[in-house]
Amino acid sequence: MRVPRTASGGQPVHKLRSTAAVCTTLSALAATSILGGRSSAEPFSTAACALHRTDVHHSEGVDTWNAAYPRPIGTVDAVMVFLSFPDATPRTSPAELTADYFPATSRYYQQASYGRLTLRPHPLGHWLRMPRPSTAYAIRRDWDVDDRAAYLRDAFAVADKEVDFSRYQVVYFVADPDAPGVDSDATKVVNLDTPVHVDGTDVRRVVTVFEKHPPDHLVLAHETGHVFDLPDLYRRPTDGKGAWDTHVGDWDLMGSQFGLAPDLLAWHKWKLGWLEPRQVVCVRGARPTRLTLEPLEAGPGVPVQGAAGTPSFGLGHGVKLAIVRTGPDSALGFEARDAAGNDRAACRQGVLVYRISSGAASGGGPVAVVDAHPHTEACWENSVYPPLADAPVALGESFTVPGEGVRVEVEGRTASGAWTVSITPAVTG
Structure with a gap:
């Protein structure tokens, strides 16, 4: 998170x-x-x-x-799927959003790993339309489990028509940042208790990206760290203050x-x-x-x-x-x-x-x-x-x-x- x-x-x-x-x-x-x-x-x-x-x-x-997490050694392939919604027309292109994160994220990990990790992005290149309005998913930081499950279910359904998930170790679902129901605080890694079985592979976690354009520096690198089994090191105050x-x-x-x-x-x-x-x-x-x-x-x-x-x-x-x-x-x-x-x-x-x-x-x-x-x-x-x-x-x-x-x-x-x-x-x- x-x-x-x-x-x-x-x-x-x-x-x-x-x-x-x-x-x-x-x-x-x-x-x-x-x-x-x-x-x-x-x-x-x-x-x-x-x-x-x-x-x-x-x-x-x-x-x-x-072993439930991909080991960040060698080349790790990441797919970027761009999701739009019926209640908004995207004002940015997938190419612009890709450039928000890459090659900066890859460079960070290349340097941090002393060249032992190459994070290789595979952006889909065009928008995929979700079946429901962005507001229907009630996207927020502390996301209701059922609403989140509905979002992921629809995202996998529309993406599976064009993406072979068996080729990738990291999955990024990038939402249209200007859709009215998108909340940038909801960007996180979703760990699935029951993996999604698609294209003959089990997808155990997904990075759901809801960042505004341009995004905060290194946000994707932080979330990718969770995909590699790294913990959050910040403290979240129980009362939301401090x-x-x-x-x-x-x-x-x-x-x-x-x-x-x-x-x-x-x-x-x-x-x-x-x-x-x-x-x-x-x-x-x-x-x-x-x-x-x-x-x-x-x-x-x-x-x-x-x-x-x-x-x-x-x-x-x-x-x-x-x-x-x-x-x-x-x-x-x-x-x-x-x-x-x-x-x-x-x-x-x-x-x-x-x-x-x-x-x-x-x-x-x-x-x-x-x-x-x-x-x-x-x-x-x-x-x-x-x-x-x-x-x-x-x-x-x-x-x-x-x-x-x-x-x-x-x-x-x-x-x-x-x-x-x-x-x-x-x-x-």
């Missing part, structure tokens, strides 16, 4: 802006990514830190893959498509299969472990700033994620975030620390960014949640995670732009 809007098209949290005024040799990798291992660090065997996948919706467990982005702020697309640093967290990249085992380090024991973290954004052709302030293209295959296990279904993640790639508008750079819980369902806080600067905020003009905009531990700083006693020190940066850090799993005394 996507993040809500105000009447002007932005998230409610936008009010805060004013109110808050992989490849080197094994030996080379060990030399550059694990420095002076004074504790137990496992760069090539992360079973001790791989949280188990639980039965909650979109569990953050990474020990197994949920901030929505208190869990992760700007720091993951699944929190907000408006974020300044919307690249997916390293934990999510590990879950999706975009990180090699050697790019994840499990830190154990009670003594400090020094290691080098590559910027999350660094990959083929993505420059980051080296120690001398000049762009470096030499990164992309080193350690991206350090983990400290904190409980049966919980862990802390540590990753370096730079103003590059999908995060080129990031407010602050440094080592981002966050809690992961594989037992928390989508929308229930499965990830929570830990604020290393809890008494300050930053980028209040354009951050979705300024209190977390300056959350990373900056160069030369140290930080102890509240409640866990885990300490991280950001010691320096290499000439290539990687971050050297020291992590102490348990601080005593």
